[in-house]
Amino acid sequence: MRVLVTGGAGYVGSFTVRRLLAAGHEVVVVDNLSTGRREAVRGCPLRMADIRDPAGMGPVFEEFRPEAVIHFAALKSSEESLRDIGTYFGVNVTGTQNVLDLCARTGVERFVFSSSCAVYGTPQICPVDETAPVRPESPYGETKYLSERMIASYGQATGLRYANLRYFNAAGAADDASLGEYAGPAATQLLPVAVRATLGLAPALRIFGDDYPTPDGTALRDYIHVEDLAQAHVRVLEGLDTDERCGPVNLGRGQPVSVRELIDALRHVSEKDTTVTTAPRRPGDPGLSWADPDLALSRFGWRAERDLDHIVRTAWDWHTGTPASLE
Template sequence: MKVLVTGGAGYVGSFTVRRLLNAGHEVVVVDNLTTGRREAVGACRLHVVDIRDLSAMGAVFEGFRPDAVIHFAALKSSEESLRDISTYFDVNVTGTQNLLAVCARTGVRRFVFSSSCAVYGTPQICPVDESAPARPESPYGETKYLCERMIASYAQATGMRYANLRYFNAAGAADDASLGEHAGPGATQLLPVAVRATLGLPPSLTLRIFGDDYPTPDGTALRDYIHVEDLARAHLQALERLDGEDRCGPVNLGRGHPVSVRELIDVLSDVSGKNPEVVVAPRRPGDPGLSWADPGLALRRFGWSAERDLHHIVRTAWDWHTRVPASLE
């Protein structure tokens, strides 16, 4: 299958590109390299193009004529989106609209979208399944939900098969430390931030926990951490099994196991043999206190379930960041 991957030089995108190539698919990557890295796609064809550039996107599609698209390209910080709403809507929504327009014009038949559990906000019931109402609590979550709705509308009009993959907290790295997440000093993702604090790297030598007054066993927020390799495999399985209308729609991707902030820090301490200095800060706007998945639909629809546990996630992240110090620069 000829597959075009937007954002394929980014974190989850690059792992998915590697899996697609290993499965024998012909792959082209579109990435503006704002956060993506050229070396992450290896020898795969890369077009350095912004998805907001409709003309350039059209030229890429006309030259490649993909059968399918996997769409990762987006801005992805809930916290940042509160400070820069217009840019988030421009990149995430306008960019996706451009992409869908080109897909419709060139006859793309399969579309897999990198959505987010942020569409749920703070779920009323956990584990949360796909029938729960969308109540995003940040502009980022709102953009993802708007994109889901646009994709469904285009699919209805064109007959395109699609999957909106709502994944939870991506983390971890390749077992051999050949690929992983690049998270610089401004990163907000808990695990690389915790690794940075554990190694005593600036800008902060302490690890901040945002809120310890949530209604959870230890007072810290609960999340569903999923290994990036499991996520990449889910994209491949979804793509290859989008052969019926009943398989279209939103699908959760998570382990279905809630993990508190303090639990994650404890596992990192076990893996690293070090204890970061921890301080408690006020809750962060836009962050839900409780969020973990019911991943049952992914198993029923695509035969997918997560295979790697929390210790594996943390160990591979620690190995990656300590073997590749530039990943934290």
């Protein structure tokens, strides 16, 4: 299958590109490299373009004529979205509309969207399944849900088969430490931030909120290994062979992990201590959020295979073996 991957030089995108190539698909990556890395997609054609620029994106679609699109390109920080709402709507919503217009124009048949559990906000019941109310608590979550609705409308109007993958917290790195997450001083993702603190690159790891209604007072999340997540994208793309399979799909391990439990796992793997301080809760951060992943298994035969120890161990090996990943 000819697959165009927007944002394919980013974290989850680059792992998915590897999986697509290994499965025999023909792949072209589109990325503006604002956060992506050229070296993450060596051996795959990379076209520099911005999804906000239809004139720049159009020739890529016209020349490659993709049969399928996996759409990763987006901004992804709930906290940042509160400070820069306009940019988030411009990239995540208008950018997605531009991609969908090009799909309609060039006859793309399948569309896999990198959505987020942020569409649920703070779920009323966990684990959360795809029938749960959608109540985003940040502009970021709102942009993801608006994009989902737009994708569904294009699907209904054009026959585009689609899946909106609501995944939870991507983490980890390749087993051989050949690829992972690049997370510099401005990183907000918990695991790389914790690694930075453990290595002395930051004075301490701040825990935002230790008064949640959880066993240890810290927020509960669902961490999923990036390799499992990449495999899910490929499995879903290949499985979109009927209209009945279209719609939202949760991707997670279905096992809640608290902030303190993740820090303890890092201490175990690294055999080092992590200095921790506490800070008030951040706006837009739910206290409880983990997936019911059963639909992904029943509809596409996918489930996560790697546990928390594997997630933390591969991340630690990647960051310590690749100092540039933390610069």
